[in-house]
């Protein structure tokens with residue numbers, strides 16, 4: 001039997017590499033993202049592979065459209081064996097320029113998109129008593145990183161959400177896995193101007209996710225050296241943690257750049 005795998009956020013980056021890796025392995029990959037041109041290019045790139053890619057354009061922040069997309073997939077290809085909820089985005093925000101709109105945007109995609117995907121697939125997987133739910137979070141969810149309050153917050157929410165679902169859904173034969181990547185070279189990280197330690201290529205990241213999805217372990221995280229460092233960071237006492245993370249504040253988030261001087265302000269305790 002051919003695996004049917006629905007990947008949401010498959011048009012670029014990690015999701016695209018994962019779609020090609022699964023198509024190479026013989027799977028039928030249902031590929032979703034907003035940009036249909038990206039999905040058609042992905043389908044063409046997989047044309048000579050053992051498996052195939054079926055584009056299903058979708059904005060996963062639209063709950064009703066997500067439910068309709070699953071119904072369409074189920075009618076054409078059957079209920080998927082696995083879903084990978086990978087759509088996500090990042091926008092840095094200097095804390096002094098706190099902007100609720102950044103939270104609205106990031107949480108709508110990073111958390112809301114996952115929640116909408118879950119609402120569509122979970123009841124169907126539970127009814128079948130089989131299924132695999134893979135949520136792409138980030139090591140940025142282990143600790144809150146400077147200028148990433150919205151991104152780290154959204155990814156921490158996903159990790160906790162998956163921890164909550166895992167034992168509950170295991171009772172119904174549904175496996176929940178969380179993917180916590182370090183830095184992977186994609187259009188998203190191409191925008192970063194800071195150094196990205198242990199940067200991985202998307203094909204290597206995809207190979208690690210495929211290997212994880214062939215097993216049942218909860219967390220799929222890579223590259224190991226970097227992600228263990230991040231785990232160790234999360235276990236430090238807070239004064240030590242903040243002494244370290246303070247050093248990663250970029251120049252554009254420092255007092256001189258945000259135009260409020262760098263002396264202690266009136267709000268200082």
Ligand SMILES: NC(=O)c1ccc[n+]([C@@H]2O[C@H](COP(=O)([O-])OP(=O)(O)OC[C@H]3O[C@@H](n4cnc5c(N)ncnc54)[C@H](OP(=O)(O)O)[C@@H]3O)[C@@H](O)[C@H]2O)c1
Pocket residue numbers: 008009010011012013014015032033034035036038058059060061086087088089090109113136137138139180181182183184185186187188189
């Ligand atoms: N790259 C890294 O270093 C890294 C590290 C840790 C975690 N991650 C996580 O890994 C995931 C993929 O990251 P990436 O670097 O591959 O990002 P990317 O290159 O920006 O690709 C993101 C994909 O998600 C799709 N997407 C975005 N918003 C969507 C929406 N509303 N509905 C449906 N699809 C949507 C995009 O297509 P459209 O814009 O056409 O919709 C695109 O295909 C994200 O969740 C990210 O947070 C990445």
